[in-house]
Amino acid sequence: FERRMIEFARDTTSRTRDGVRIDLMANIERGEEASKALELGADGVGLFRSEYLFMNANKLPSEEEQFTAYKRAIEGMEGLPVTIRTLDLGGDKFVESSELPLYRESNPFLGYRAIRFCLDHEALFLSQLRAILRASAFGKARIMYPMISGALELNRANEMLETAKSHLREGGIAFDEGIQAGAMIEIPSAAVAADTLISGSSFFSVGTNDLIQYLLAVDRLNDRVAHLYEPTHPAVVRTLNSIVSAAKAGNIGVSICGEVAGDPVMVPLLVGLGVESLSMSATLIPNVKFVIQNMDLAEAQDIAKMALETTDGSIILERLLDFYTSRMDQLY
Amino acid sequence: FERRMIEFARDTTSRTRDGVRIDLMANIERGEEASKALELGADGVGLFRSEYLFMNANKLPSEEEQFTAYKRAIEGMEGLPVTIRTLDLGGDKFVESSELPLYRESNPFLGYRAIRFCLDHEALFLSQLRAILRASAFGKARIMYPMISGALELNRANEMLETAKSHLREGGIAFDEGIQAGAMIEIPSAAVAADTLISGSSFFSVGTNDLIQYLLAVDRLNDRVAHLYEPTHPAVVRTLNSIVSAAKAGNIGVSICGEVAGDPVMVPLLVGLGVESLSMSATLIPNVKFVIQNMDLAEAQDIAKMALETTDGSIILERLLDFYTSRMDQLY
Numbered sequence A, B: 001f002e003r004r005m006i007e008f009a010r011d012t013t014s015r016t017r018d019g020v021r022i023d024l025m026a027n028i029e030r031g032e033e034a035s036k037a038l039e040l041g042a043d044g045v046g047l048f049r050s051e052y053l054f055m056n057a058n059k060l061p062s063e064e065e066q067f068t069a070y071k072r073a074i075e076g077m078e079g080l081p082v083t084i085r086t087l088d089l090g091g092d093k094f095v096e097s098s099e100l101p102l103y104r105e106s107n108p109f110l111g112y113r114a115i116r117f118c119l120d121h122e123a124l125f126l127s128q129l130r131a132i133l134r135a136s137a138f139g140k141a142r143i144m145y146p147m148i149s150g151a152l153e154l155n156r157a158n159e160m161l162e163t164a165k166s167h168l169r170e171g172g173i174a175f176d177e178g179i180q181a182g183a184m185i186e187i188p189s190a191a192v193a194a195d196t197l198i199s200g201s202s203f204f205s206v207g208t209n210d211l212i213q214y215l216l217a218v219d220r221l222n223d224r225v226a227h228l229y230e231p232t233h234p235a236v237v238r239t240l241n242s243i244v245s246a247a248k249a250g251n252i253g254v255s256i257c258g259e260v261a262g263d264p265v266m267v268p269l270l271v272g273l274g275v276e277s278l279s280m281s282a283t284l285i286p287n288v289k290f291v292i293q294n295m296d297l298a299e300a301q302d303i304a305k306m307a308l309e310t311t312d313g314s315i316i317l318e319r320l321l322d323f324y325t326s327r328m329d330q331l332y
Ligand SMILES: [Mg+2]
Pocket: A146, A147, A186, A207, A210
């Protein structure tokens, strides 16, 4: 069965029954995972977690080492897009290195992490941006900035990217001049003010794990409150809807990377809200593709409408489960 | 000068030049502060931080001790409303008591605090609710629940309140049958889904300090990221606006307790957004009253309109400062 699912995922396209294409992308942590993702039918890499190059090393990776890893992913995807998230350290991801100070924080999830850290460590950030740019010459790379809270940070990150490009131009080093960069939408303020991030973003990538945590003020790693982490909370559904609306109004694409993107129960809702790209563990792609191929866009839109009109998250979840179960019942 | 400000604050009403009344309420931590707040011109207590009764004691206060403290505040306000926030422990407020376990959390601000804790500790919560209810017989008390993330929690809190009332009825103990209870809006999900909290709330009280922290994913006590804590971020302005709109649509009052409520630069924006009640340190009341008496509602509404249309928080702040400065220049 598993083998047949893999063949199916590799050989068919991710389209709804009525022909709407939904890109299914892979989340990876190392360059060499790209080719496996391709085998599992990925339409690209939606999230390359670059911090793992830093966390699993005794010393910080050089620009050259990063370049090699990114190039490997990009070549492994054979021309499909590879979206590299710039360093997302902090929160619960730390590097034990004498080269980087380790800050003790009372609330690291509300602290000095991701883009906040990178904008303060210019040399480190520039070397990562140069490594990505250099790798972009070997296929299709995209850059995304984690933990953007507003336009000011996004603009500063884009300025750094321009600086990195000028370094390469000065050195006569090739890169993709058309490379796209976008903001991750994972902080509530970025969602509420998403329209202010359009001019600096070629796409939005919604990081639902963090977004839900901040919307609900819940650290889901904390057992005492994890029950409050509710992806179908009406505030989450509405917020996803307004992010998609802002992206459509601004004519940019919007993808989701977060656990909900790989959850076949949640996928109809996300598609119905207008999301066109989902990024997940590569091994989840076959299942999600199967769900997409067995539903219509109109059905998904009805589900989204129901979810936007329902004020009780547990009822939303129940109806999503009902849809998924009844669809599976029809198929088997 | 200070003495004249105090006389002015005590003897005049908080009305804009065009006659719109804005209630100026005091934040207090102990019952005996009420009479001083009254002297400084407070229209009531907008926030009685009940957890200080717990934090400053060697042992947890009994229901009787709580009753005495609440009654003292209520009598001290001479019939004006006293809004008691139920226990808001956790976050950065802990009790060192052998009676309550102290949980170690990686992110206490996203953890087991406030209503989350109280709903799990029924005996403790019920005894607080009974103490407030008993005190309500001596004046005008109101109850507010901190850290409500959605309707489920609010409904459970209100059920506990009904249980506490039934205990008193069984014992033949007097309380105000018309006592109001409301949700604090300080978690983004509560703001986004504020309409779902109307049926369980007699009023909303917006806790801007926490709300801004969660919207921006910033622990403002953390020096490395405190610069990102921006009360005029467009996402904050929009969120305040949508909370006020939900309250008006639901025909309930909305007040703000948080540092912005006592900041004369921010007050015109808050009034322009439609907030009718501000709660602050009692010593800030005279200044805020002075600002309110020297502006028109229409001016404030223009400021709110500007803020809602501006996508750069630093420009919003600049214009708020301009208004405040030019108004002060005219007056002196
Ligand atoms: Mg994240």
